[in-house]
Amino acid sequence: MVGKIIKKVYTFLVYAFLYAPIVVLIIFSFNNSKSRAHWDGFTFKWYGELLKDRQILRALYYTLAVAALSSIVATVIGTISAIGIYKMKGFSKKAILNINYLPILNPDIVTGVALMSLFIFIKFQLGFITMLLAHITFNIPYVILSVLPKLKQMPKNITEAAMDLGATPTYTLRKVILPQIKQGIISGFLIAFTLSIDDFVISFFTTGSGVSNLSITIYSMARRGINPKINALSTLMFLVVLILLIIINIRDKRERDIKNEKF
Structure with missing residues (x-):
């Protein structure tokens, strides 16, 4: 009995520590x-x-544009790469997976400085395109890691069975493989989108003058003192993410219910 109470108190304190600052931020907005x-x-x-602040609105535009484009491109490349890695065997597969882990384990500042040095070396002017390429680069490994588990959960030899029945490789990919790994693809896209919006360090090193996302803009504003507009902006971002999570959970629950009804 005492152990259960201690666990509940501990859990409450952890959640209070995590969410109390967000509650305070929302209240003071x-x-x-x-x-x-x-x-x-x-x-x-x-x-x-907030809606009248051109600097914040411009930063919001760049943030959403980079996040949407980088997530779409990273999801396509990451999904194709995951399928290719899944088909590989032996040492080559392990080597590619270890290489895929490097950008995730690598500190953001190292990745940011490395990409900045690369762009400067090839004389690529820093700006929107370089930030977009940087976000695509660090998002791809996360998409691969989201899709691979779903590939491993597929029934064995399902692709060979489909092709034995006359399906072409393209048709098998569209009608057999992609529906099986759809949840992994969606999860990878959402992770990529969230990481892109949240990123500061890599964006800071790979952007140019006149191009700034919300993280950089908020950092610049916070250095001059906490502006209440930052509280309002953070509140809106929190609510958007919360609504997205609720929608995704409701959608997943409906799909599970449909599957349970079928079986």
Whole structure:
């Protein structure tokens, strides 16, 4: 009995430690005062100011554009790569998997400096394209690691069975393999999209003048003091992510229910 109470208290403290700062941030995004020391009344004005801030809106545009494009490209490349790796055997497969782990284990600052040095070496002007290429580069390994487990869960010899029945390789890929690994592809895309929006270090080293994502913009604003508009922006980003997670969970639950009904 005492052990259960201790576990519940410990769990509560962990979640409180994780989410209390977010709750405080959300509350003070509605504070009429710029000061976080006292409450001066409820207001939506900081959200209105946020929508009028051209710097933040421009950063939001670049953030969403880079995140969407890099996630789509990384998902396509990562899915194709995962299928290829899955078909490999022996030492070559282990070598490729170990190489795939390197960008994930590598510190972001090393990856950022390395990509910046590469772009400068090949005389590629830093800007939107270089940031996009950098995000595609660090997103691909995560997509591969999301898709590979779903490939391993496929029934053995299912592709050979489909081709024995007359299906072409392209048709087998579209109608047999992709439906089986769809959840892994979606998960990989969402991970890539989230990492792209969240990234600061690699973006900081691979962007050029006039191109800034939200992480860089918030960092620049925070150096001059916490602006309530940052609280409003962070609140909106948190709510968007929360809504996406709820939608995904509802969708997954419906699919599981449909599968259970079939069996």
